[in-house]
Amino acid sequence: MQLSARGLDLIAKFEGLRLKAYPDPGTGNEPWTIGYGTTVYPDGRKVKKGDVITKAQALEYLQYDTTKFANAVGQVVGVPLNQNRFDSLVSFTYNVGISAFSRSTLLRKVNAREYEAAAAEFDKWVYAAGRVLPGLVNRRKAERDLFQEPLAKEKP
Numbered sequence: 790m791q792l793s794a795r796g797l798d799l800i801a802k803f804e805g806l807r808l809k810a811y812p813d814p815g816t817g818n819e820p821w822t823i824g825y826g827t828t829v830y831p832d833g834r835k836v837k838k839g840d841v842i843t844k845a846q847a848l849e850y851l852q853y854d855t856t857k858f859a860n861a862v863g864q865v866v867g868v869p870l871n872q873n874r875f876d877s878l879v880s881f882t883y884n885v886g887i888s889a890f891s892r893s894t895l896l897r898k899v900n901a902r903e904y905e906a907a908a909a910e911f912d913k914w915v916y917a918a919g920r921v922l923p924g925l926v927n928r929r930k931a932e933r934d935l936f937q938e939p940l941a942k943e944k945p
Contacts (some may be wrong), residue, residue, distance in 0.1 A: 790863055790870065790872075790875050791859060791933040792855050792857070792859045792875070792876060792879050793856035793872050793876055795863050795872075795935075796855075796872075796875070796876025796877075796879055796880060796935075797851070797855060798843075799827050799876065799877075799880050799931060799932070799935065800826070800851070800855060800879070800880050800910075803880070803884070803924070803927070803928040803931070804824075804825040804826035804851075804883075804884075805825070805882070806829065806843055806844065806847055807823060807824065807900055808823070808824070808841060808843065808844065808847065809821045809823070809841050810836050810837060810838055810840040810841070811823065812838075812841060813917075814922065814924070815839070815864060815918065816917070816918050819838070820835070820836065821836040821837055822836060822837055822845065823836045823840055823841075823842055823847070823850075824847030824848075824850045824851060824856075824945070825847055825848075825850070825851040826851075826854070826883065826884070827847070827850040827851070827854055828895070828908045829871050829885075830850065831849075835897065838898070842877070851873050853870040853897065855879065855882060855883065856884065857861055858879050858882045858883045858887065859875075859879050861866070861882060861891075862875065862878045862879050862882055862890070864898055865891050865896060866878065866891070866896070866900065867900045868899065868902055870899075871939070871940050872934065873938050873939070873940060874899075874935075874936050876882050876896075876935060877911075877925055877933070877935040877936035878936070880931075880932050880935075881895070881911065881914070881929075881932050884925075884928065885914060893910065894913075895907055895910035895911065895914075898910060902937075903931065904937075906937070906938050908933050908937050909933075911929040911936065912929055912930075912933065914929055915929055
């Protein structure tokens with residue numbers, strides 16, 4: 790399954806575009822981030838303080854990164870997903886990381902087809918460095934809402 794344009798837009802919206810590297814907002818340190826949330830360039834180098842890129846590069850890195858995260862979601866989710874659920878899980882994983890998603894109760898609930906319980910798990914992932922971040926609260930609400938939104942053909 791591939792990330793839709795809507796899913797890509799969701800990630801881009803919450804990551805925001807920054808053409809100069811900046812420290813993690815939760816820790817004020819590593820990982821350094823650039824573009825739309827890129828922390829490691831496609832060639833494997835870590836983003837570091839002082840790095841600067843173009844908007845075209847930011848879009849290229851976003852496409853590369855989202856493909857990697859979409860593939861990871863596809864590998865660990867063992868049940869069929871509609872596009873909205875897939876997109877929300879890719880956005881979530883893009884933000885928290887593949888390892889954290891792979892070990893999460895959210896994933897266990899999805900794989901058990903406990904979709905309402907899975908949706909409730911998004912709200913637990915709003916902390917960075919032990920603090921609730923308003924940006925994460927907003928992002929998780931958007932991801933949860935998308936996860937719970939049926940596709941047009943699924944509506945009664």
